[in-house]
Amino acid sequence: MIRTLRTLAAAGAAAALVVTATASPAAAKTRSFTDKRGDATSALDITKVKVTNKKSAVVVRLSVPGLRKSKVGGVMVGVRTKAKGRPEFVSMKMRLEGAGWMPLMLVDEDSDELTVPCKGDRVRFGKRSITVRLPQRCLGGNTKAVKVVAGVFGRDDSLFSEEEPKPGPDAQIDVYPSLTSERMSPWVRFR
Numbered sequence: 001m002i003r004t005l006r007t008l009a010a011a012g013a014a015a016a017l018v019v020t021a022t023a024s025p026a027a028a029k030t031r032s033f034t035d036k037r038g039d040a041t042s043a044l045d046i047t048k049v050k051v052t053n054k055k056s057a058v059v060v061r062l063s064v065p066g067l068r069k070s071k072v073g074g075v076m077v078g079v080r081t082k083a084k085g086r087p088e089f090v091s092m093k094m095r096l097e098g099a100g101w102m103p104l105m106l107v108d109e110d111s112d113e114l115t116v117p118c119k120g121d122r123v124r125f126g127k128r129s130i131t132v133r134l135p136q137r138c139l140g141g142n143t144k145a146v147k148v149v150a151g152v153f154g155r156d157d158s159l160f161s162e163e164e165p166k167p168g169p170d171a172q173i174d175v176y177p178s179l180t181s182e183r184m185s186p187w188v189r190f191r
């Protein structure tokens with residue numbers, strides 16, 4: 001996963017995106033997964049990941065009980081769908097030191113384009129949570145199960161230049177389900 005993060009960070013390209021409000025249907029398949037507490041500095045330590053795979057969007061809510069937005073350098077959510085070829089998309093919101101928060105980037109891992117346009121995607125910072133919303137139409141018009149990977153990382157540039165970061169109470173990055181492997185969550189059914 002750290003490799004994916006580095007690729008995205010190095011690319012540094014972004015498009016301004018328009019956020020639109022969309023009504024969401026009541027029916028949705030939702031699953032919650034727990035992440036280890038204490039495997040990252042508390043300001044960005046994910047303890048729970050709730051995935052809702054509904055008709056309009058995939059919504060991923062990261063519980064970060066000690067969240068401090070001022071310490072956060074970026075938020076990343078990867079989604080793989082059960083469609084043919086198991087396409088994978090990565091959504092990322094990053095802070096560039098000196099320039100502030102960049103617009104959300106959505107990357108289609110199977111596309112030659114670095115970022116794909118997506119209207120209606122967004123990242124919201126709550127008091128103790130971060131919510132990422134990805135419209136299904138941005139995920140190849142998905143109507144299948146999804147699995148996710150989610151990460152929050154700090155503002156320390158060394159994250160992208162030093163050797164592999166290790167999980168622990170001082171780690172400036174937390175990734176569910178695993179920082180050190182390419183694993184993803186279990187499948188979450190559509191609707």
Ligand SMILES: [Ca+2]
Nearest residue numbers: 035036045046
């Ligand atoms: Ca954690």
